[in-house]
Amino acid sequence: MSADLQTITLPTGKKLEVHTHLFINNEFVPGHGPLIETINPATEEVICAVHSADESDVNAAVEAADKCFNEVWRKVAPAEKGRLVNKLADLMERDKEELAALDALDNGKAYTVARDIDITESIGCFRYFAGWADKIHGKTIDTVADRWCYTRHEALGVVGAVIPWNYPIMMAAWKFAPALATGNCVVMKTSELTPLSMLKFAALAKEAGFPAGVVNIITGYGHTTGNFLANHKLVSKMAFTGSTGTGRKIMESSSASNLKKLQLELGGKSAQVVCADADLENAAVMACGGIFNNHGQSCNAGSRILVHSSVLDKFLELFVKATDETIILGDPFAEETYQGPQISKGQFDKILNYIKIGQEEGATLYKGGKRWGEKGYFIEPTIFINCKNNMRIMQEEIFGPVVGIATFETIDEAIAMANDSSYGLAGGVYTSSVDTAIRVSNEIKAGTVWVNTYDIFDQSTPFGGYKQSGFGKELGKYALQEYTQVKVVKFQLLNTGL
Amino acid sequence: MSLITEITAPDGHKVTLNTGLFINNEFVAGSSTIDTINPATGKVLASVQAAEAKEVDLAVEAAHKAFYGGWKTSNPRERARLMLKLADLVERDGEDLAHLETLDNGKPLSNSRRGDIPGVANQLRYFAGFCDKLHGKVIETEGKLSYTVHEPIGVCGGIIPWNGPMLMLAWKIAPAIATSNTIVIKTSELTPLSALKIAALIKEAGFPPGVINIITGYGPKAGEALSRHMKVSKIAFTGSLATGRAIMKAAAETNLKKVTLELGGKSPNIIFDDVDNLDEVVFWSRLGIYANAGQVCCAGSRIYVQEGIYDKFVEKFKALALSGKVGNPFEEDTFQGPQISEGQFNRIMNYIDIGKKEGATCYLGGNKVGDAGYFIEPTIFTDVKPDMRIMKEEIFGPVVAISKFKDVDDVVAQANDTTYGLAAAVHTSNITRAITISNALEAGSIWVNCYNIITENSPFGGYKQSGIGRENGEYALANYTQIKAIKINVGNPI
Numbered sequence: 001m002s003a004d005l006q007t008i009t010l011p012t013g014k015k016l017e018v019h020t021h022l023f024i025n026n027e028f029v030p031g032h033g034p035l036i037e038t039i040n041p042a043t044e045e046v047i048c049a050v051h052s053a054d055e056s057d058v059n060a061a062v063e064a065a066d067k068c069f070n071e072v073w074r075k076v077a078p079a080e081k082g083r084l085v086n087k088l089a090d091l092m093e094r095d096k097e098e099l100a101a102l103d104a105l106d107n108g109k110a111y112t113v114a115r116d117i118d119i120t121e122s123i124g125c126f127r128y129f130a131g132w133a134d135k136i137h138g139k140t141i142d143t144v145a146d147r148w149c150y151t152r153h154e155a156l157g158v159v160g161a162v163i164p165w166n167y168p169i170m171m172a173a174w175k176f177a178p179a180l181a182t183g184n185c186v187v188m189k190t191s192e193l194t195p196l197s198m199l200k201f202a203a204l205a206k207e208a209g210f211p212a213g214v215v216n217i218i219t220g221y222g223h224t225t226g227n228f229l230a231n232h233k234l235v236s237k238m239a240f241t242g243s244t245g246t247g248r249k250i251m252e253s254s255s256a257s258n259l260k261k262l263q264l265e266l267g268g269k270s271a272q273v274v275c276a277d278a279d280l281e282n283a284a285v286m287a288c289g290g291i292f293n294n295h296g297q298s299c300n301a302g303s304r305i306l307v308h309s310s311v312l313d314k315f316l317e318l319f320v321k322a323t324d325e326t327i328i329l330g331d332p333f334a335e336e337t338y339q340g341p342q343i344s345k346g347q348f349d350k351i352l353n354y355i356k357i358g359q360e361e362g363a364t365l366y367k368g369g370k371r372w373g374e375k376g377y378f379i380e381p382t383i384f385i386n387c388k389n390n391m392r393i394m395q396e397e398i399f400g401p402v403v404g405i406a407t408f409e410t411i412d413e414a415i416a417m418a419n420d421s422s423y424g425l426a427g428g429v430y431t432s433s434v435d436t437a438i439r440v441s442n443e444i445k446a447g448t449v450w451v452n453t454y455d456i457f458d459q460s461t462p463f464g465g466y467k468q469s470g471f472g473k474e475l476g477k478y479a480l481q482e483y484t485q486v487k488v489v490k491f492q493l494l495n496t497g498l
Numbered sequence: 499m500s501l502i503t504e505i506t507a508p509d510g511h512k513v514t515l516n517t518g519l520f521i522n523n524e525f526v527a528g529s530s531t532i533d534t535i536n537p538a539t540g541k542v543l544a545s546v547q548a549a550e551a552k553e554v555d556l557a558v559e560a561a562h563k564a565f566y567g568g569w570k571t572s573n574p575r576e577r578a579r580l581m582l583k584l585a586d587l588v589e590r591d592g593e594d595l596a597h598l599e600t601l602d603n604g605k606p607l608s609n610s611r612r613g614d615i616p617g618v619a620n621q622l623r624y625f626a627g628f629c630d631k632l633h634g635k636v637i638e639t640e641g642k643l644s645y646t647v648h649e650p651i652g653v654c655g656g657i658i659p660w661n662g663p664m665l666m667l668a669w670k671i672a673p674a675i676a677t678s679n680t681i682v683i684k685t686s687e688l689t690p691l692s693a694l695k696i697a698a699l700i701k702e703a704g705f706p707p708g709v710i711n712i713i714t715g716y717g718p719k720a721g722e723a724l725s726r727h728m729k730v731s732k733i734a735f736t737g738s739l740a741t742g743r744a745i746m747k748a749a750a751e752t753n754l755k756k757v758t759l760e761l762g763g764k765s766p767n768i769i770f771d772d773v774d775n776l777d778e779v780v781f782w783s784r785l786g787i788y789a790n791a792g793q794v795c796c797a798g799s800r801i802y803v804q805e806g807i808y809d810k811f812v813e814k815f816k817a818l819a820l821s822g823k824v825g826n827p828f829e830e831d832t833f834q835g836p837q838i839s840e841g842q843f844n845r846i847m848n849y850i851d852i853g854k855k856e857g858a859t860c861y862l863g864g865n866k867v868g869d870a871g872y873f874i875e876p877t878i879f880t881d882v883k884p885d886m887r888i889m890k891e892e893i894f895g896p897v898v899a900i901s902k903f904k905d906v907d908d909v910v911a912q913a914n915d916t917t918y919g920l921a922a923a924v925h926t927s928n929i930t931r932a933i934t935i936s937n938a939l940e941a942g943s944i945w946v947n948c949y950n951i952i953t954e955n956s957p958f959g960g961y962k963q964s965g966i967g968r969e970n971g972e973y974a975l976a977n978y979t980q981i982k983a984i985k986i987n988v989g990n991p992i
Contacts, residue, residue, distance in 0.1 A: 079620065079623070079624070079955075082623075082627065083623075086582070124575065127575070127578070128630060130627065131578065131626065131627020131628065131629075131630070131631065132627065132631070133627075134624060134627070134955050135627065135628070135631075135955065135972065137972070148933050434986060434988070435988055435989045438643050438986060438988045438989075439988060439989060442988075459630070460630050460631065477631065477633065491929065491933060493929075493930045493933055493934055494930050495930060
């Protein structure tokens with residue numbers, strides 16, 4: 001059996017020690033599931049193998065979390081919980097480079113992006129929610145004179161979290177931060193494609209001083225480990241980010257097991273609407289990032305761009321220019337790289353297949369469309385024009401650097417096209433008119449609407465989808481209600497009159 | 499001339515301190531100096547620079563410049579980071595600060611260490627967490643995008659008292675800074691030292707110049723100038739009712755600056771005969787009046803005991819009062835230190851005299867302790883009547899009046915028969931009684947089966963003439979923000 005700590009070498013030559021076991025009850029313990037090899041998508045080579053959790057491991061983690069919640073964590077003062085979360089943020093700050101390197105290595109995203117966006121925003125997320133820990137307020141509610149009523153916002157208990165591979169640390173932070181601040185214990189299953197950075201995080205959680213059982217991190221496959229977690233009767237809530245297909249399965253598991261609370265953050269096919277009066281240079285730059293950031297592997301990717309016909313040519317010219325100037329492919333550890341490889345062979349094949357479908361459907365391949373380089377799962381930034389909104393490439397989530405551009409004549413038409421989707425995660429509108437900005441953002445059926453920008457996140461503002469993009473909010477004060485349950489207490493005052 | 503001085507405490511601990519006015523992140527000389535006295539010995543501790551109108555103006559200008567020069571639009575995460583850093587530094591230098599506090603104010607070192615230092619750090623940390631959580635609302639209005647924003651007010655003035663120097667400083671600074679105001683604090687001329695040490699930490703933490711300014715000076719000079727300054731948009735005051743009135747008047751006569759006041763009290767502590775554990779009740783009640791040598795705005799200075807347990811209560815209360823050592827605040831077993839000054843000492847002794855002349859029985863104490871310093875014995879008056887001056891006026895010393903009651907309606911009426919309304923307490927094991935009496939008492943803080951539990955996350959402030967506004971908790975944010983309502987007309991041509 002392999003030891004927990006393994007030494008790996010980064011492309012820069014630097015050596016890192018990584019944990020590979022399961023983190024349960026503040027200890028790294030062997031897992032009983034199959035060993036999973038994690039691949040470097042830039043080189044297609046194995047980085048190392050990690051342990052995965054079988055049903056007995058999931059049980060052990062959930063039971064540790066449950067015991068800790070009932071006997072220890074619920075008795076810790078809220079301000080102290082906030083302090084621990086802040087301490088964790090401090091440690092992440094201290095080990096920022098290592099965490100970023102692990103994400104870049106395991107996921108393929110550019111190291112500079114991992115460091116300056118993923119890790120930085122994750123640290124910010126922990127600090128934001130640390131501040132909420134001692135500010136979870138119920139209400140007192142006046143009813144009749146001889147009755148005294150108030151609400152308590154209580155923790156749920158054990159929270160199960162299943163996170164994806166596209167932002168390994170950040171997706172974890174979005175779940176851990178509000179869950180811990182509101183007093184829950186967490187068992188998190190990371191993606192088998194990107195297990196490494198969160199195992200480092202686990203060590204930091206222990207170092208920060210969280211009691212054993214508050215933070216538990218296990219690797220495993222969705223259909224096994226994830227499934228056991230989703231069905232476990234001691235888990236009070238599942239928080240999931242990933243595909244709509246898996247989201248449905250988790251909902252079914254909840255229904256079959258203990259009706260655990262759910263929060264699903266699923267896919268999207270978000271539209272960016274470029275109006276005739278838009279600042280086209282700004283729109284081009286923002287829209288470019290909107291689709292190509294994170295190699296198109298964002299649930300909120302603005303993968304449909306709807307452009308007013310009168311400005312299509314100019315916009316397209318600026319959009320291609322922005323793409324050529326910004327979207328530099330290469331080794332994730334090279335300073336100038338903006339786009340690394342797609343996460344895996346499976347995703348790589350899927351995206352290339354959609355590119356083929358797009359051409360077969362009659363869309364015009366305007367730019368890109370091929371593999372980049374010979375090694376690693378790199379795909380060129382790809383632009384389709386002359387798209388119709390009912391094409392598969394305009395309705396189905398591709399999750400790669402592929403954008404479909406269509407035109408519109410009226411704002412009403414643009415709104416209708418934007419909303420003609422089973423998804424509703426995000427949207428964007430580019431315009432200089434106050435009226436248009438407000439009208440379109442009011443009308444788009446999505447959880448986030450950006451105006452004159454895209455893909456800008458902040459820990460204070462909520463994120464979560466309409467329609468089949470899911471339900472529940474992450475980030476912001478709204479996230480607190482996802483991780484608490486409301487109890488009302490009503491005292492009947494006997495023999496009133498003093 | 500160096501403004502730096504070194505002070506040595508009786509236990510040998512040395513603290514180095516800059517005695518200047520802290521304006522724009524620098525320590526500068528004032529128009530005059532003030533000697534601050536160690537109330538345990540009556541001797542001068544240090545001479546500090548004092549502000550008059552001229553220096554107040556400099557401080558306000560610095561705060562004004564800092565507000566419009568970037569603090570108003572500062573990144574909330576940066577504000578939070580600075581506040582957390584300051585909390586860390588306060589803890590790092592906790593021993594220095596606790597020693598200064600005990601030297602200057604006379605409160606036992608054990609209290610300064612275990613109460614005031616954590617209190618300051620907790621206050622800063624709590625409000626640091628609010629920096630990026632200031633939410634307005636979007637309000638459904640037909641055809642309009644209608645929303646509110648909660649904006650900072652601008653330059654705030656804070657005038658703080660001598661009874662909890664560090665803590666009162668933190669209570670004012672934390673919510674003001676979190677909501678991106680800038681502030682000028684005038685400390686009490688009786689206790690300027692700990693704030694000067696904290697000023698150095700403010701600079702070390704990295705706050706931009708002018709964001710927090712700390713000056714000391716006499717009320718009629720520096721306090722008056724601050725209350726009247728046309729560029730101060732808000733004033734927060736903790737202190738006496740008389741000064742509170744003067745500040746309100748000053749605001750009215752100048753620029754209608756927003757005013758919050760935290761004034762005095764004559765808080766009732768009501769004890770029913772169905773209490774589970776009389777010893778616990780006695781513990782809380784004693785804490786309620788004798789903590790900080792009675793120099794607490796919410797002190798439970800009127801105790802009402804139901805007749806069935808009156809004798810037993812008084813006996814136990816007296817025993818506990820006597821067990822508390824009154825003496826050198828640097829000794830670990832000291833419960834009660836000196837009163838703050840000769841002036842306060844005389845005032846309290848005068849009230850004791852008044853109580854006797856009014857016909858109340860001085861059941862315990864009533865005398866000075868020792869020769870040096872301003873120590874007074876824990877004092878109990880019994881056989882009191884509601885209209886006695888010692889039952890109506892705030893004494894602000896270790897003097898309690900204990901009454902017997904039979905009728906519940908009557909005791910509640912007596913409890914509420916005061917121009918004050920800062921706090922009140924009720925001790926009972928009956929849940930209905932606990933809630934109904936809490937509902938009936940006219941005070942901002944009600945304690946049930948405890949006393950003096952004051953936390954950074956829960957509002958504190960008075961009804962009636964005990965004050966205006968609430969400090970601590972989310973409620974404090976309202977004191978330092980102003981609401982702007984914006985309505986955007988969307989596509990509605992006439």
